[in-house]
């Protein structure tokens with residue numbers, strides 16, 4: 674089975690293509706379902722529990738069809754690649770991380786910790802998912818949201834609820850959810 678992707682063979686053009694194509698849309702959809710896709714040893718790992726609606730939309734099947742691109746997109750985000758939207762929201766460009774090794778270290782230490790505290794609102798300039806186990810420093814909540822398009826940063830659902838003006842994605846970082854699905 675050729676299911677492992679050698680990340681050393683992935684070109685920056687592959688990353689740009691993955692981040693601007695259907696794979697990125699699937700990652701946003703995963704966020705919407707409250708699950709996370711990370712890459713370990715060249716393989717995509719899904720954590721979290723998919724809601725029933727994901728079955729109706731054949732999410733896993735569509736994920737499988739884009740497996741390589743999804744893996745590359747998820748790996749790129751973890752490495753600090755960013756999508757930067759134009760002011761009018763009509764276009765976006767892909768920014769490579771300035772210092773990949775720093776991002777790599779930051780990500781791995783974040784995953785090891787697993788029980789971080791975050792302020793009720795922070796600017797999400799890197800498009801990173803909220804690590805599992807993260808709780809709000811103010812209310813200890815673990816439900817976060819941000820704009821589905823042109824995200825302006827993660828906010829605690831309880832401390833800073835969305836206004837309803839734009840579509841949002843929500844993610845739960847409750848550890849119980851994640852371990853139940855593992």
Ligand SMILES: [Zn+2]
Pocket residue numbers: 793809810811812813814829830831832833
């Ligand atoms: Zn809060």
